[in-house]
Amino acid sequence: MLGELSPLLDRYGYAAIGRFLAFNAVGAGLWVGVRATLGYVAGGHIAPVHQPAQRDQRFLLVVLGRLVAALIVWHLLRRRPAETTKP
The missing domain is CATH 1.20.5 (Single alpha-helices involved in coiled-coils or other helix-helix interfaces)
Known part of the structure; x- marks a missing residue:
């Protein structure tokens, strides 16, 4: 899967540390939000x-x-x- 994403990821390979941390925080927030929502929905069923x-x-x-x-x-x-x- 990373093979398809490598052209997109290559663009951010040399990002400044502040930009990297911002994207990292957004990605972590989305990951936690999706997982928590799926767990809540699945837990009820x-x-x-x-x-x-x-x-x-x-x-x-x-x-x-x-x-x-x-x-x-x-x-x-x-x-x-x-x-x-x-x-």
């Missing part, structure tokens, strides 16, 4: 989300475990040096 998640917890853990195992196997196979055949 936790029961409809929690009951199905509780019911399907074992299934989700099995799926997550298989995904992690597949990623580990893929990583180990990718690191293995390729066998060379000599005639």
Whole structure:
């Protein structure tokens, strides 16, 4: 995602410290505001989300475990040096 934003970020790479701190404060305020609002809205509706998640917890853990195992196997196979055949 930063690859698409790098031309925009490059423009601010040499910003003065005051400008950087202002943008940083605005970004932090927006981040906290959005997260707090989403948490408040989701907190009021936790029961409809929690009951199905509780019911399907074992299934989700099995799926997550298989995904992690597949990623580990893929990583180990990718690191293995390729066998060379000599005639």
